[in-house]
């Protein structure tokens with residue numbers, strides 16, 4: 001009798017599938033994935049894969065982005081209800097209204113948005129390329145949706161007039177300066193790395209700010225043995241695996257429940273039945289793929 005992991009491996013081969021998992025996924029899901037990474041890295045892989053099926057372990061906006069970038073592939077999302085709350089904080093209608101109010105502005109949208117919101121954007125970005133994307137657009141005025149913290153950070157690093165939205169990630173917003181100060185008291189020599197979805201006052205005391213992939217790079221290159229990591233706790237597994245001699249300190253309550261929904265059983269079920277296909281209507285897809293492709297070209 002084969003184990004769940006072995007059955008996934010057999011089906012993956014049989015169906016010519018590739019499994020992509022975000023850095024916040026459960027350890028056992030990361031272990032069966034062909035690629036583990038941040039939103040940008042996984043989008044790039046999805047756009048270039050020759051697999052017939054992409055199984056996206058993460059949240060729905062990530063699987064939708066994979067489908068938009070690889071429309072000819074079948075994209076499966078093992079947990080169809082794994083929706084990032086930040087992506088629900090910005091609708092297509094709200095973006096249309098904002099464009100009416102700021103007619104000369106360009107809309108730069110975080111990838112953590114729905115396909116219909118993307119259809120109203122000029123260009124997408126992720127936490128790893130937001131500064132580069134915003135700096136690359138010709139317009140002086142930028143409507144930046146939906147993350148107010150990432151938008152504020154980008155604004156501080158560019159000369160653009162960034163018009164902010166009021167969206168946020170509840171997980172990163174829950175990390176306070178006091179949490180970091182308390183950690184620092186325990187590990188005074190530790191370096192602090194923070195995700196740009198964290199509040200500005202947390203970012204201000206960080207030694208490094210970056211996407212989850214940047215965190216993996218920083219962990220490898222830093223000579224600090226102790227690193228305080230201001231992001232979702234799922235990141236700890238990969239950091240420990242790649243850097244067994246270092247210690248990583250997380251804020252325990254920073255847990256994203258939607259990122260933990262995908263399990264080995266749900267991956268197996270999706271692959272076995274080729275179920276939970278990402279379907280985006282043609283009208284939305286044609287428009288939503290444009291800002292995403294612009295971002296990939298800028299990479």
Ligand code: 13P
Nearest residue numbers: 038039040126127211212
């Ligand atoms: P990254 O692109 O940095 O992996 O971030 C994705 C995300 O959802 C952070 O909360």
Ligand code: SF4
Nearest residue numbers: 084085086169171256
């Ligand atoms: Fe969304 Fe935050 Fe979870 Fe990332 S960590 S998927 S932004 S809720």
